[in-house]
Amino acid sequence: MFPGFYEEIHEEFRQVVREFVTREVSPHYRQWDADHMIDRALWEKASENGLLGLAVPEEHGGMGLQDYRFRMIIDEELARADALGVALALHLHDDWVLPAVLQFGTEEQKAGWLPRFMDASFVTSVAFTEPGAGSDLRGVRTKAVKQEDDSWILSGQKTFIGNGISGDGALVLARTDGSDVKERGSASSFSLFLVQKEDNLGYRPGSQLEKMGLRASDTAELFFxxxxxxxxxxIGAEGKGLEIAKSILPQGRLAVAAAATVVAGEALRQTISYVGERQAFDGPLTQFQNTRFQLADLQTRLEVTQRYIAAAVDAHNAGELDVVAASKAKLWAAEEAKSAVDTCLQLHGGYGYILEYPVAQAYLAVRLLTIFGGTSEILRETIAGDVLG
Ligand SMILES: Cc1cc2nc3c(=O)[nH]c(=O)nc-3n(C[C@H](O)[C@H](O)[C@H](O)COP(=O)(O)OP(=O)(O)OC[C@H]3O[C@@H](n4cnc5c(N)ncnc54)[C@H](O)[C@@H]3O)c2cc1C
Structure with a gap:
């Protein structure tokens, strides 16, 4: 990000993260990418270094770091090390599941779950999407049926679930009003549950889904x-699942916007270095006006995006980022990153197409960002709804 965005305390935190990434991530990342799975030990090491559950309040043993800039530093350092699959895995745990428990969990739930979020004994997934329901979550068919003792029996299928194989449990959106699952549910048809894999034989991850990028983060179907x-x-009251899912959208979408900005910035930094070294027609690529103009545009657009995202981070830190503002931030930053990384790849010529080059990995990674956490089209619908009143 730009000078002045971070303060000294963030830079001190960055040192911890950078050393952690150099020591624990970089030496293994290629292997995890090939395995489609991060080694479980990484979660434990991240926990030992205080990098899980940053926002967990002190009374539950956390650091209470509500300032989103700390989360961004983790993304920045992972992007710098070309280890974006780890960023995605952490993002699901810390930016989607944790906020739901922090905002809507009871005191007993927080006391029980939050320490496990931090000590890596409960690595989590978000399980909203289903084969027949992504953008339109009212189409969710997974259902939970209430028992006489108020417990629930959950049956159904989810898909595209990050940490789905490696995780210990999931925040599951399920239909709880007994309505016909072949019909769209109503706003109050759904509830959220934190479901544990351990001791639950019916909780079964499917096989690994082969993604084009971000492969170190496992993605799978889940069967209940x-x-x-x-x-x-x-989590939260019965029938409030969709409302809660909407309440955690601001942080989730801000997180994607921030990650998009970070990846675009890192791709540009690497491209500037590449075009300065690569020789053609008796000089570096920077001798061409096209290269210089493309870099000028990329840098200018990046700075505009950074300022915009910084304002969204400030609003989030002040508790004022609503779903419309977060949708605008994600729409802008993800579409910008997609276009910027494409330009950076072009400036690498043929090497940009080779997976060993970070820009190729970044290209594959940013392609997800206009889809995951609300497609750009859904974001435009949300924003248009606000514009038109
Ligand atoms: C790698 C990866 C990881 C993911 N991780 C998770 C995860 O961990 N947990 C989870 O729950 N989900 C996850 N997802 C799912 C992701 O959030 C969904 O893919 C996304 O919400 C889109 O849903 P869909 O795929 O069903 O597409 P659809 O909803 O079928 O959309 C298809 C197309 O139609 C468009 N469209 C749909 N409705 C409208 C509309 N009203 N107006 C205009 N256009 C519309 C969409 O924009 C899109 O272009 C992941 C997806 C991927 C690819």
Whole structure:
């Protein structure tokens, strides 16, 4: 980000993150990418270094770092090390599941779950999407049926679930009003549950889905076959699932916007270095006006994006980022990153197409960002709804 965005305390935190990434991530990342799976030990090491559950309040043993700039530093350092798959895995745990528990969990739930978020004994997934329901979550068919003792029996199928194989549990959106699953549910048809894999034979990850990028982060289908969920695992009130999902959208979308900005910045930094070294027609690529003009445009657009995202981060830190503002931030930053990284790849020529080059990995990574967490089209609908009143 730009000078002045971070303060000294953030830079001190950056040193911890940078050393952690150099020591624990970089030496193994290629292997994890090939395995489509991060080594579980990384989560434990991240925990030892205080990098999980940054926002967990002190009374639950956390650091209470509500300032989103700390999360961004983790993304920046992982992008700098070309280890974006790790960034995605951490993002699901810290930017989607954790905020739901922090905002809507009871005191008992927080006391029980939050320490496990931080000590890496409960690595989590967000399980909203299904084969027949992505943008339109009212189409979710996974259902939970209430038992006499107020516990629930969960059955259904999810897809595209990050940390789906490696994780210990998931924040699951399920239909709880008994409505016909072949019909769209109503706004109050759904509830959220924190479901644990351990001791639940019916909680079964499917096989690995082969992604084009971000391969170190595992992505899979999840199957629930009569999974028993204790009553106390419901997050928020019955029928409030969609409302809660909407409430956590601002942080989730801000996180994607921030990551997009970070990846675009890193791709540009690497491209500036590349075009200064690569020789053609008796000089570096920077001798061409096209190269210079492209870099000028990329730098200018990046700075505009950085300022815009910085304002969104400030609003989030002040508790004032609403879903429309977060949608605008994600729409802008993700579309910008997609276009910027494409230009950076072009400036690398044929090497940009070779997967060993970070710009090729960045290209594959940013392609997800206009889809995941709300497609650009859905974001435009949200924004248009606000514009038109
Ligand atoms: C790598 C990866 C990781 C993911 N991780 C997770 C995860 O961890 N947890 C999870 O729950 N989900 C996850 N997802 C799912 C992701 O959030 C969905 O793919 C996304 O919400 C889009 O849903 P869909 O794929 O069903 O597309 P669809 O909803 O079928 O959309 C298809 C196309 O139609 C367009 N469209 C749909 N509705 C409208 C509309 N009203 N107006 C205009 N256009 C519209 C969309 O914009 C899109 O272009 C992941 C996806 C991927 C690819």
């Amino acid at each position: 076959d009569e999974v028993h969920i204790p009553a106390e695992n419901m």
